[in-house]
Amino acid sequence: MPRPRAFDEESVLDNAMNIFWSKGFEATSIQDLVDETGLNRASMYASFGDKKALFLRVLDHYSQKISAQRFADLRNIEDGRAAIEKTFRDTAKTGCAEGRHKGCLMVNSGMELAPHDPETAAIAHQAFRRAEDTFAAALKRAIDQGTISKTKNVRALARFLTGSFQGVQLMSRRGADQETLQDYTDTILAALD
Amino acid sequence: MPRPRAFDEESVLDNAMNIFWSKGFEATSIQDLVDETGLNRASMYASFGDKKALFLRVLDHYSQKISAQRFADLRNIEDGRAAIEKTFRDTAKTGCAEGRHKGCLMVNSGMELAPHDPETAAIAHQAFRRAEDTFAAALKRAIDQGTISKTKNVRALARFLTGSFQGVQLMSRRGADQETLQDYTDTILAALD
DNA sequence: CAAACTTTGGAACGAGTGTTCTATAATTCA
DNA sequence: TGAATTATAGAACACTCGTTCCAAAGTTTG
Numbered sequence: 470m471p472r473p474r475a476f477d478e479e480s481v482l483d484n485a486m487n488i489f490w491s492k493g494f495e496a497t498s499i500q501d502l503v504d505e506t507g508l509n510r511a512s513m514y515a516s517f518g519d520k521k522a523l524f525l526r527v528l529d530h531y532s533q534k535i536s537a538q539r540f541a542d543l544r545n546i547e548d549g550r551a552a553i554e555k556t557f558r559d560t561a562k563t564g565c566a567e568g569r570h571k572g573c574l575m576v577n578s579g580m581e582l583a584p585h586d587p588e589t590a591a592i593a594h595q596a597f598r599r600a601e602d603t604f605a606a607a608l609k610r611a612i613d614q615g616t617i618s619k620t621k622n623v624r625a626l627a628r629f630l631t632g633s634f635q636g637v638q639l640m641s642r643r644g645a646d647q648e649t650l651q652d653y654t655d656t657i658l659a660a661l662d
Numbered sequence: 663m664p665r666p667r668a669f670d671e672e673s674v675l676d677n678a679m680n681i682f683w684s685k686g687f688e689a690t691s692i693q694d695l696v697d698e699t700g701l702n703r704a705s706m707y708a709s710f711g712d713k714k715a716l717f718l719r720v721l722d723h724y725s726q727k728i729s730a731q732r733f734a735d736l737r738n739i740e741d742g743r744a745a746i747e748k749t750f751r752d753t754a755k756t757g758c759a760e761g762r763h764k765g766c767l768m769v770n771s772g773m774e775l776a777p778h779d780p781e782t783a784a785i786a787h788q789a790f791r792r793a794e795d796t797f798a799a800a801l802k803r804a805i806d807q808g809t810i811s812k813t814k815n816v817r818a819l820a821r822f823l824t825g826s827f828q829g830v831q832l833m834s835r836r837g838a839d840q841e842t843l844q845d846y847t848d849t850i851l852a853a854l855d
Numbered sequence: 856c857a858a859a860c861t862t863t864g865g866a867a868c869g870a871g872t873g874t875t876c877t878a879t880a881a882t883t884c885a
Numbered sequence: 886t887g888a889a890t891t892a893t894a895g896a897a898c899a900c901t902c903g904t905t906c907c908a909a910a911g912t913t914t915g
Contacts, residue, residue: 474862475911493774495688499903509863510904516862520903570777579836580773581686584763590837597836628842629849636829643772643790644783649821656822660853667892668881692873702893703874709892713873 478516481506482530489527490574493581528592531574536596539573543603549610550617553630554658560634561654564641572642576635597631604630617661626661633657671709674699675723682720683767686774721785724767729789732766736796742804746797746823747851753827754847757834765835769828790824797823810854819854826850 484506488497499520503510517523539560546552564572571577579593605627611617637657640650677699681690692713696703710716732753739745757765764770772786798820804810830850833843 491777493688495686496774496778498901500901509865511864511906512862514904572773576832577773580765580770580832581689583836584684585689593836622845625845625849628845632829632833632842632846633826635832636825639769639773639828639832640825643776643786649825652815652818652821653825656818656853660849669892691871693871702895704876704894705892707874 474512474516476506476508476512481508481516482527483534485523486527486531486535486574489524490531490571490577491569493577494524495581525588525592528574528578528589532592532596536573536575540600540603543607547610548616549607549612549614550661552607553604553611553661557634557637557654557658560637561641561650564637565645565647565650570642570644573635573638576638577642580639597635600634601627601631604634611661621661629660630657667705667709669699669701669705674701674709675720676727678716679720679724679728679767682717683724683764683770684762686770687717688774718781718785721767721771721782725785725789729766729768733793733796736800740803741809742800742802742807743809743854745800746804746854750827750830750847750851753830754834754843757830758838758840758843760834763835763837766828766831769831770835773832790828793827794820794824804854814854822853823850 485502488501488505492501499510499513502508502513502520502523506513508516513523517526540556542559543552543556546555564570575593575596578589579597583590583593605623608617608621608623608626608630612619612621612623637650637654640653645653678695681694681698685694692703692706695701695706695713695716699706701709706716710719733749735752736745736749739748757763768786768789771782772790776783776786798816801810801814801816801819801823805812805814805816830843830847833846838846
C-alpha cells in the first residue's frame with residue numbers, strides 16, 4: 470500500500486558510517502549526512518530517528534560489517550599464533566595504506582564519547598570485551614598447539630593484545646608511517662615469545 | 663598606562679585545558695569556556711584569539727605543564743629500566759584513579775583532529791616523536807646498565823613503548839578497570855625481557 | 856479509477872554556535 | 886586632575902546546528 474522507499478538502507482548506513490568514521494560524531498553535521506547519503510532530511514529522521522540514534526545504528530552496522538571482518542581470521546584460522554599474527558599484520562598494513570587515516574570507528578567513538586555518553590561507552594566496552602575473549606581463545610589454541618609457552622597468563626596477554634590492537638588503530642589514525650607501525654606490531658608479536 | 667588584567671593567564675589556561683581535556687575540541691563551546699574560566703568573552707578573544715588559537719595555546723600549555731611532568735621520571739631516573747617501569751606504572755595508576763577518565767589531551771586531540779587538522783596533527787606528531795626519543799634514551803641507558811639485553815632493537819622498542827603509552831591512555835579514557843590496566847602494563851613491561 | 860498511506864522535497868523553526876561591537880570602568884602617566 | 890589606553894561587561898550579529906512541519910508525489914490495494 471505505501472509508497473516504497475527510494476533508498477537502500479544498507480548503503481545509507483555505509484555512507485553515514487564513513488562520515489562518522491572520518492570526522493567523528495560531533496564534527497559531523499546533519500547536512501554532511503544529507504549530502505553524503507543523498508537521503509532527504511525528513512526521510513532520515515523518519516527512518517533512523519535523530520542524529521544520536523542514527524549514530525548508534527551506524528556503530529552497530531560497523532560492528533557487524535567491519536569489525537566482524539577484522540576479527541574473522543582471528544576466529545577462523547586454526548593455528549592460534551598465526552591467527553594473532555595475521556590480525557596484527559593486516560591491521561597495520563590497512564592502517565597505513567588507506568589514503569585517509571581513519572583508524573577504527575569503535576576506538577574513535579570510545580575515545581570521543583565514552584567519558585560523557587554511557588551508551589557509547591557501553592557499546593565500545595562490550596565490543597572490546599568480545600575482542601579480548603577472541604584473543605584469549607586464539608591464545609589458548611596456540612598454547613595447546615605448543616606455539617606459545619603454557620607458562621603465560623592468557624587473560625593478561627589477551628588484555629595486552631586488545632590494548633595493543635587499539636594502540637595500532639590509534640597510531641594509524643594519527644598518521645603514523647609504515648616503518649613505525651611495523652616496528653610497533655613486530656614488538657607486540659615478539660611479546661608472545 | 664593601561665588598565666591591568668583582572669585575570670591570571672596561567673589559571674585561565676588551566677581551566678580551559680581541563681574543559682578541552684574532558685570534552686574534546688568540538689564538544690567544547692565558547693560558552694563552556696566563558697563559564698569555566700570566569701573570563702569575559704571579549705577578554706578571551708582579545709587575549710587568545712579565536713577558539714582554535716586558544717586551543718593551540720592550551721595544547722602547548724599541556725605539553726609544558728602536564729606532559730613534561732609525566733615524562734620527568736623517564737628522563738631523570740638514572741636507572742633506565744626503572745625509569746620506564748615507573749613511567750608506565752604511574753600512568754596506569756593515574757589513569758584509573760581519576761574520577762573523570764580523561765586520558766591524555768595530546769592523544770585525545772590527535773585522535774579527534776589529526777586527520778582533518780594539519781596543525782594539531784603536527785603538534786601531536788612532534789610530541790610523540792619526542793616521547794619516542796626519550797624512551798630510546800632510557801632504553802640505551804638500560805642496555806648500558808645491563809638490565810636490558812643488548813640484542814634488542816632500541817628504535818623498535820621505543821616505538822613500541824610510545825604506542826603502548828598511548829594505548830594505556832586510550833584505555834584509561836575509555837574507563838578501563840584497574841585490573842585490565844594492570845595486566846596491560848605488566849605485559850608491556852615484560853616485553854623488555 | 857480511487858482511496859489509503861508513506862515517502863519526498865524543501866521551507867521553516869528555535870536554539871545555540873563562534874565572533875564582533877559598543878559603551879563603560881579602571882588604571883597610569885603627564 | 887585629566888588625557889590616554891586597555892580591560893570589562895553584555896548586548897548583538899550572522900550563521901549553522903539539530904529538528905519539525907506541510908504540501909506534493911508516488912505506489913499499492915480495493
